[in-house]
Every structure is written in C-alpha cells, then in structure tokens.
Amino acid sequence: MSSESPKNSEVKNFIYQEIDRDLAEGKNGKKILTRFPPEPNGYLHIGHAKSICLNFGIAQHYNAACNLRFDDTNPVKEEVEYVDSIQEDIKWLGFKWEGEPKYASDYFEQLYEWAIKLIRKGKAYVCELTPEEIAAQKGTPTEPGQESPYRNRSLAENLDLFQRMRNGEFKDGEKILRAKIDMASSNMHMRDPIMYRIIHKPHHRTGDKWCIYPMYDYTHGQSDFIEEITHSICTLEFEVHRPLYNWFLDQILEDEATPEVRPRQIEFARLNLNYTVMSKRKLLELVQKGIVSGWDDPRMPTISGLRRRGYTPESVRMFAEKVGVARRENVIDIGLLEYCVREDLNKRAMRVNAVLDPVKLIITNFPEDKVEMMETINNPEDESMGSRTIPFSREIYIERDDFMEEPPKKFFRLGPGLEVRLKSAYIIKCEDFKKDENGHITEIYCTYDPETRSGMPQADRKVKGTLHWVSASHAIDAEVRLYDRLFMNEEPDGHRDVDFKEYLNPDSLKTLAGCKLEPMLADAKPLGSFQFQRLGYFCVDKDSKSDRLIFNKTVGLKDSWAKANK
RNA sequence: UGUCCUGUGGUGUAACGGUAGCACAGAUGGUUUUGGUCCAUCUAGUCAGGGUUCGAAUCCUUGCGGGACAACCA
Numbered sequence: 036m037s038s039e040s041p042k043n044s045e046v047k048n049f050i051y052q053e054i055d056r057d058l059a060e061g062k063n064g065k066k067i068l069t070r071f072p073p074e075p076n077g078y079l080h081i082g083h084a085k086s087i088c089l090n091f092g093i094a095q096h097y098n099a100a101c102n103l104r105f106d107d108t109n110p111v112k113e114e115v116e117y118v119d120s121i122q123e124d125i126k127w128l129g130f131k132w133e134g135e136p137k138y139a140s141d142y143f144e145q146l147y148e149w150a151i152k153l154i155r156k157g158k159a160y161v162c163e164l165t166p167e168e169i170a171a172q173k174g175t176p177t178e179p180g181q182e183s184p185y186r187n188r189s190l191a192e193n194l195d196l197f198q199r200m201r202n203g204e205f206k207d208g209e210k211i212l213r214a215k216i217d218m219a220s221s222n223m224h225m226r227d228p229i230m231y232r233i234i235h236k237p238h239h240r241t242g243d244k245w246c247i248y249p250m251y252d253y254t255h256g257q258s259d260f261i262e263e264i265t266h267s268i269c270t271l272e273f274e275v276h277r278p279l280y281n282w283f284l285d286q287i288l289e290d291e292a293t294p295e296v297r298p299r300q301i302e303f304a305r306l307n308l309n310y311t312v313m314s315k316r317k318l319l320e321l322v323q324k325g326i327v328s329g330w331d332d333p334r335m336p337t338i339s340g341l342r343r344r345g346y347t348p349e350s351v352r353m354f355a356e357k358v359g360v361a362r363r364e365n366v367i368d369i370g371l372l373e374y375c376v377r378e379d380l381n382k383r384a385m386r387v388n389a390v391l392d393p394v395k396l397i398i399t400n401f402p403e404d405k406v407e408m409m410e411t412i413n414n415p416e417d418e419s420m421g422s423r424t425i426p427f428s429r430e431i432y433i434e435r436d437d438f439m440e441e442p443p444k445k446f447f448r449l450g451p452g453l454e455v456r457l458k459s460a461y462i463i464k465c466e467d468f469k470k471d472e473n474g475h476i477t478e479i480y481c482t483y484d485p486e487t488r489s490g491m492p493q494a495d496r497k498v499k500g501t502l503h504w505v506s507a508s509h510a511i512d513a514e515v516r517l518y519d520r521l522f523m524n525e526e527p528d529g530h531r532d533v534d535f536k537e538y539l540n541p542d543s544l545k546t547l548a549g550c551k552l553e554p555m556l557a558d559a560k561p562l563g564s565f566q567f568q569r570l571g572y573f574c575v576d577k578d579s580k581s582d583r584l585i586f587n588k589t590v591g592l593k594d595s596w597a598k599a600n601k
Numbered sequence: 602u603g604u605c606c607u608g609u610g611g612u613g614u615a616a617c618g619g620u621a622g623c624a625c626a627g628a629u630g631g632u633u634u635u636g637g638u639c640c641a642u643c644u645a646g647u648c649a650g651g652g653u654u655c656g657a658a659u660c661c662u663u664g665c666g667g668g669a670c671a672a673c674c675a
Binding site for chain 2: 052072169173174175178207220222223224229231232248254274275309357359361362365367368370371377381412445447448458460498501503570593
C-alpha cells in the first residue's frame, strides 16, 4: 500500500469529483468506504485490475478502507478455487482489504427477512410463470410488458409460498419471488424483476442450508447497505440497474430511521484491450478447450497470467493509472501495457547475457585455455545494483541474427571484415566463417584486439555495434518461451459471424531449446525478472527447475532496427 | 422504431464559460560499450449545424455516430 497522503489538489477522475461533492455536502457522516465485489466464477483479469486499483485507490486517497466482498449468489457457477485465486491476485497487486473477506452469502438471512418485509408491503409476490412465459410477458424495450396472473395474490398466500420455497417444497424453477414494480416501465429492469429463484445445489459456503438464492439486483445494494459502503462503483452495463438499486434501498429503508450511510452506485467504462478477449466466459473456454495451458497461461490477460508472464504489480498499477477512468467506451492499445512493464523493469531488472539462437564464434588469437573474468554493470539505470564478473574465453556464442554474410550498409553488427564490440569485453573483427551444406553459418572466426578490453584506453575506440555473448564452455542451457499476442485481430470477439477462436495466433508461443545463458542465471528464482541484454525482459517460469531452466519472455526491448526494416 | 449513456489528435485522458494540456503511438536529431534508457524537437484534436454569451470543447437545441437495456447470470 502506498503511504502517500491524500492529494486533494491533484485532479483525478470524475468519480473522485463525485466523492468530493458528496463529502462537501456532508453525506454519509463524511465517511468513505468502497468495495471490490467479484463473483467467484473465474479468475481475475486486467479489467478487474482497473476496478481494483480504482476502488482500493480511492480508499487510499481518502484515507479510508475498501472491502472485498464475494458476490456469491449463484452456486451453479461459483467455486472455492476462484475465491482463493481472487484473494491471491488482489494481494499480489499490492492491496489489502478491510478485515476479513466478506460474502454476500453472509447476508442471506437478512436478505430473506427484507424480502418478507417487501411481501408484507405488497411490493413482492411469488410467481409461477416459466422462464419462457416471463420472457413473453416482459415486453420489449419499445413495448410495455403484461402483468403476471400471480401478481395480485393475497399477502397470506405470498408469505406461505415464499416460506415453502425456502423449505424446499418446490423444484428448481417452479416458483420465483418477484418485486412488484411496473411492467410498463421504459426500463426493463423495473418490470417486476426476479428477487429469488430456487436452486437445489449446495453452495460453496452455505452448503445445503438454502435452496433459494437471491438475484444480483436484490443482493448487491442491500449488501452495500449492510456493509455501509458509501460509493458502490461498477461498470457501465449496470447503469440501467441503478433505478432498481435505489428502489430496493428505498423499500427496505422505508419506515426505518434514517441511516447514516446510504450507498450510491456510480458507473464507469470498463477496460477493453485490443488483440485480446476479456469476457470470463471466453477465457474459460480457452482454458477448458486446452487452447492455453490454464488461467495463468502467460498469454492470458488474467492477473495470474500477467504475473507468470513477468509483469510486476507496479507495472499493472501504472497501467491502471494511465488508462484513466471515464464513462465513454474505450479500447486501450496493448502497447500501453507493454510500455508500462518496460518502464518498470528498466529501472529494476538486472542486465544479463543470454543467447537465444546461438552460433559459435571463435577468437582465433585468444589463448585456448585462458579465461578472463570481465566486470559488467548490473544495471546502468541503478548504480546501487553494482556489478559482477562474467567469464570470457576463446569460444563464445553470439546471436545468429547478429551476423550477416552480406550485411546492408546500416547493419551495425558482425559480417566479413566488420568490427564490433563485445559488451564488457573486447573489440573483435570478423576474419572468416564456415557454412554447412544448407548454407547455415556454423562457426564464425574473429580476432580480438587485446588493447580494447573494457576500461582500457583503447576501449574507447568507436565501433558501430555492441553484441551480447556468453562464453561457450561456461554457458548453461535453458528453454526460453517466446510469447506473442494470442489473437491476430484487434477485436477478436467483435465480429458477429466469426467465432473469436478463428483469430487465434498460431505463433503465440514459440519454445526455444538450447538457449545459452551466462552462469549466474543457474540460481535464478521463479518469477525473478531479468533483462536479457539487447533482447527484452524475461522471467523465470514457475515450472523452472535447476536442472531444467525455463524463462518466459515478458516483453521485448524497443527495437528501432527491426522497426526500420519493416 | 423506445428509454438511458456517450462523442476532444491514431489510442487513451485533462481543461468544469476565459491560451485545448498530458501520456502512449508516430517522425526527426543528440547522447550511449544494450539499435535499450535518457534528452530535445516535431506531427496530430473539440462529430456537424443552429442558438445563448464580450467569450463555448464546456450551456441550450437539432441532427449524426458509438454504446447499453428484453438471463430464474453478475
């Protein structure tokens, strides 16, 4: 958690302005309490991260708290696995909720009592229409609906039936409890919405205590009220629910003493990212069909996927800050997310040498048995990270891409007769090379200039390029997984006639074996991040073992050479 | 042919009746033992029409564009 004090002068988004206004008007006894209310039916994704940063960020800003509340009103879809992963992800992001995690299911008894209150007020009734009949009677956005024949049951009958619903006397779908509002409302959600339905399925927390479960609309606002949430922040699609949110609160608060806190719903536009899908349903499909390795596959936009990919909590928070919060639909370029992780890792990641596609280079005038230890800076952006030594010898590996038999003019790397600097070592000159029968370069022969060792006066000589390298006999092997975007279309789920899976990128994962790393990487711990010099940021995969190192590519370095050659 | 929300550079987001700013992306130059970083410069915007006003991105109005809403999901 940030320890920064409230910065009221700093302009934030419109929600802060609304809160400031409520504060100025003295609402809610000048208290602020937010909540993050996930349904435990899937893993959290980057869109949730935006909401988490918003809700917890507001709490921090106003020196207030934020609750974690699981919206667990549908046992058909919800699982403990998700409850656990959600908590892990929020903690990883760096936020701490107030007290213990809360659950809407904790409030089932209270909700039930309030439902009886509504029945007694003539504001709710037990209906026996089938889902099809209800749909048929609901009308359309342009036509009013019809009233249910069960709408005007007697109080006694409603009370009796609702009790028997709870007792388990009816099968799933046989009866429901509906609010009695207005079947002609221009807002579909006010056309006698369902409050309770019968589901004979054990709940992950309440077990088989209940067989009737409250719907979202009847649950959310009341849960906010119970917890004394002042600002209930949600995404735009709930905007049309707001009148209902307020209606339910009006009903349960009628005839009661004026409460100190009356929660207020405020909506903002959800995050959309191009080249990805964000719906939990589609993410679940990718997992279930084995298209990705799991919810935490590094290509997934889930928080656990980003974590495994090498994203830092700081970078995700920076991203949430940069995308802003407003009420208009938006599509954020995935490049901004990549910018954020580069920005963060640039300052923190140790620079190491790794050759992903190695080709052997022999320094012909370097003694065969000699090993020189070269000093190299751990991070030029952070002097406090110090330096280390790396072994240099007659045979090294360099990147295959760093040699061209017939290089173009602006190729500042190695080619016949060309000179380059080996990072932290010597300037070398290419004298010869060897090819196999397929034309592949197998060995490159160079001479080195002993006067150009880093630190020596002659080392300042200008050469066009600097290459990374590893000593062949000291190098350790590793597997490196290169990731690209999962989808090739900017909006994979934005085409009515095309399934989003049609746009899957067949090259979203490339696994490289036999990559050559400098020796110190043998001790790298899972999730540790490094900059592979001149290549990008990589992290140790969670499955990496000391005898089988696995690195994930988080993001490449900006590459103006590659860009210029497009 | 309903109700509600929403239109600011390519993408996001500020400006709350008084000089349209910031970030990313893009371009150019400089520094550099990472073709990274960093620094400098540049490109590019108020959906359209009408009205109110000394003055409108901002208020009103009419169009037009985009989105949401008819799950016993949340």
